[in-house]
Amino acid sequence: MTDSAADKAMTAKMWDEFCDTLKEAGQVVLRPEVPANAFDRTLGHRFLAGLLRGGLEMALDYANPQYPGFFRLADETKKMLNDNPDNFYQNCVIDGRYEYKIYGTRGTVNWFSIGSKGSSTDISVMVDTGNIDSSQMTFEPDGSFVIWASVEKKPGNWLPLAPTSRSLVVRQTFGNRKAEKIADLNIECLNPTAPNNNPTPESVQGGLIGAARFVKNIGLMTIEWQERYKAHINKLPSDNQERCQRAGGDPNIHYYQSYWKLEPDEALYVHLDDIPECHTWNLQLSNYWMQSLDYRYFKINVNKFIAHYEPDGSVIILIAGRDPGPKYKNWLNTLGHGEGGMLGRYVGAKSFPKEMKCKLVKLADLA
Amino acid sequence: MSEALSRVLSGQSWDEFCDSLKAAGRTILRPETPATEIDRAEGWRYLSRLTRAALERMLEFADPDFPEFYALSHETIKIGSDNPDNDYRNCIIAGDRDYRVRGTRGTAPYLSFGTKAERYAIDGTQASTGELYATNMQFEPDGSFEIILSATPKPGNWLPMAADSSMLIVRETHFDRAIEVPATMSIECLGRPAKPAPLSAEKLDTGLKSAAAFVNGTAKAFADWMAIFKKTPNDWTVLPQETWTRIGGDPNIFYLWAYWTLAPDEALVIETGIPACEYWNCQLNNYWDESLDYRYLPIHVNNHTARLNADGTVTVIIAATDPGIGNFLDTAGHSNGCAMWRWVRSEDQPIPKCRVEKIANLG
Numbered sequence: 001m002t003d004s005a006a007d008k009a010m011t012a013k014m015w016d017e018f019c020d021t022l023k024e025a026g027q028v029v030l031r032p033e034v035p036a037n038a039f040d041r042t043l044g045h046r047f048l049a050g051l052l053r054g055g056l057e058m059a060l061d062y063a064n065p066q067y068p069g070f071f072r073l074a075d076e077t078k079k080m081l082n083d084n085p086d087n088f089y090q091n092c093v094i095d096g097r098y099e100y101k102i103y104g105t106r107g108t109v110n111w112f113s114i115g116s117k118g119s120s121t122d123i124s125v126m127v128d129t130g131n132i133d134s135s136q137m138t139f140e141p142d143g144s145f146v147i148w149a150s151v152e153k154k155p156g157n158w159l160p161l162a163p164t165s166r167s168l169v170v171r172q173t174f175g176n177r178k179a180e181k182i183a184d185l186n187i188e189c190l191n192p193t194a195p196n197n198n199p200t201p202e203s204v205q206g207g208l209i210g211a212a213r214f215v216k217n218i219g220l221m222t223i224e225w226q227e228r229y230k231a232h233i234n235k236l237p238s239d240n241q242e243r244c245q246r247a248g249g250d251p252n253i254h255y256y257q258s259y260w261k262l263e264p265d266e267a268l269y270v271h272l273d274d275i276p277e278c279h280t281w282n283l284q285l286s287n288y289w290m291q292s293l294d295y296r297y298f299k300i301n302v303n304k305f306i307a308h309y310e311p312d313g314s315v316i317i318l319i320a321g322r323d324p325g326p327k328y329k330n331w332l333n334t335l336g337h338g339e340g341g342m343l344g345r346y347v348g349a350k351s352f353p354k355e356m357k358c359k360l361v362k363l364a365d366l367a
Numbered sequence: 368m369s370e371a372l373s374r375v376l377s378g379q380s381w382d383e384f385c386d387s388l389k390a391a392g393r394t395i396l397r398p399e400t401p402a403t404e405i406d407r408a409e410g411w412r413y414l415s416r417l418t419r420a421a422l423e424r425m426l427e428f429a430d431p432d433f434p435e436f437y438a439l440s441h442e443t444i445k446i447g448s449d450n451p452d453n454d455y456r457n458c459i460i461a462g463d464r465d466y467r468v469r470g471t472r473g474t475a476p477y478l479s480f481g482t483k484a485e486r487y488a489i490d491g492t493q494a495s496t497g498e499l500y501a502t503n504m505q506f507e508p509d510g511s512f513e514i515i516l517s518a519t520p521k522p523g524n525w526l527p528m529a530a531d532s533s534m535l536i537v538r539e540t541h542f543d544r545a546i547e548v549p550a551t552m553s554i555e556c557l558g559r560p561a562k563p564a565p566l567s568a569e570k571l572d573t574g575l576k577s578a579a580a581f582v583n584g585t586a587k588a589f590a591d592w593m594a595i596f597k598k599t600p601n602d603w604t605v606l607p608q609e610t611w612t613r614i615g616g617d618p619n620i621f622y623l624w625a626y627w628t629l630a631p632d633e634a635l636v637i638e639t640g641i642p643a644c645e646y647w648n649c650q651l652n653n654y655w656d657e658s659l660d661y662r663y664l665p666i667h668v669n670n671h672t673a674r675l676n677a678d679g680t681v682t683v684i685i686a687a688t689d690p691g692i693g694n695f696l697d698t699a700g701h702s703n704g705c706a707m708w709r710w711v712r713s714e715d716q717p718i719p720k721c722r723v724e725k726i727a728n729l730g
Binding site: 006009010011012014015016018019020022023026027029030038039041042043045046048049050052053056057060061062067069071077196197198199200201203204207208211294297298335336 | 372375376378380381382385386388389392393395396402404405407408409411412414415416418419422423426427428433442443562563565566567568571575578660662663664699700
């Protein structure tokens, strides 16, 4: 006979199972696919610790759709699945059976979008159920706004939900992260039925185990994806867009996702000579765990607004462990890593090149 | 190979972190803790929240050369009777370095900066090593300010540190968040290296160990306090104020703690006169000293929000249902917990009178 959540709450069983599941998730870092060097294995454990924090917020602290709040599954110290250094991400657990008011102020961020996502039993699958972005919205003269999120269409700014919608993903996309102010977002459920936001043994049990499983599953999924991208090391072909969308990708974005691996004397020379008309584009470096490198202190990504352009309008990007010299103004620093993930994006474009062109070069051969 | 590296590569660091978290569960099950479903469920959630706080404190925001503000208490991480009126900011510092905080004042009525020597993980204490209040600071006409943190005196706004100072705590107290403009601030270590160093196996190993120790130490420290408050149920435990400054309290604040336990038909009635003071409040916590969910429930009252009696005194009612008199704080499904009263920069520190009444007899 299995214990009920209430039974497990009265003994330490609930907590013990959480700690045991978390411990088991640690085995992810020791898998044979993971580069067998101290740095990547060390970062692997910090990756898990970050997933744990995000997982607990999602599954436990912000898990009640009747008392929702925005939280951040990916931020400066919680990173996963090639999180975009040009984005301020926010997440929210909702339920399409309720209605919501999202309100706030516009800020000065270049662009933001809110997508509603449907439920799935597979943690790697998120179904798109509706979107709204700042270019489609109306704002008051002081920059304030209201968005209604509901299944039934509402006048004004409306974010469509499906009865199966279970979460929101917000992407606030910067042109220049250091200079722009994010939109301030708040959310309220308009028709809660529960009198308060108290946890129950069931909700805590579900939250703890959900978080520990999230750590393990995202860890394993990352390894699986990187194995796939290793098939085209140092190339940046267009990714399977459908698979990217299922994992929570933005339908406005066309993704180029891959794996880089460089010797200390090598560089990856990326030449974007066919950039389509778009809201923005960018290219970022990540570590083996698909975590964006530390963009707070280092230049590890380049975008439409901060890039240096050649006279012909094309962009040359150098990915290398040391400065390739003043001729290469778009140098992305690999920061002591020997291999990792990389991701290119064309946002809001109507046509897409097959790849972002890359070639492997010796640093010594660069003029 | 260093010991830390072999511990990381073998998975031992992670395994011990998980085992040590598991051991923290013993605190929730101590014999004097309430054996009710809600208190246990919240106890396990509390440990998971402490885990998040600990990983931020010990692993992600742990570089004193590159400090950044984070919040050790907020809407979903709550420690030691966190004040619902406060925006807290924490940050790692080291007493042998100098720091500059730059920001804008905003309009919150109370803003204080304190440096602490943090020993929560060792003995549950957090000693004050320097305090600075907005009322004693210089601001530019546009509200911007600069503070230097240093172990040696500096001109202008100076916040002292000691050799073992390890944490900066900023308390920004709002009377009414809807109309007040929050402060903004950032911190920089002066003379820091050009770039932060990459994560080493030593830092990871130490970070995970310290994080688990923080969870254990913090849970135990406040459970120990509750065991003391429990000796005088439904009344304040009056202790010398140094007791609280030793664990991170603000020296400007006179703190009163109480353990409350009420039947569903009972109310704790608290009455007091109000001395001349900058700010006061009263808040309701669960047994684990977490403020109840102030986003959605009336669980605290302050000098701005309180409805006073005709004679200028104030009555606070802690109960499951609102009797319609005084200032109602909602126990929200809890049968016991903690309450706190704060007198801030107060001429006098009266001890509010407490009595238990049947709700039906009130109003």
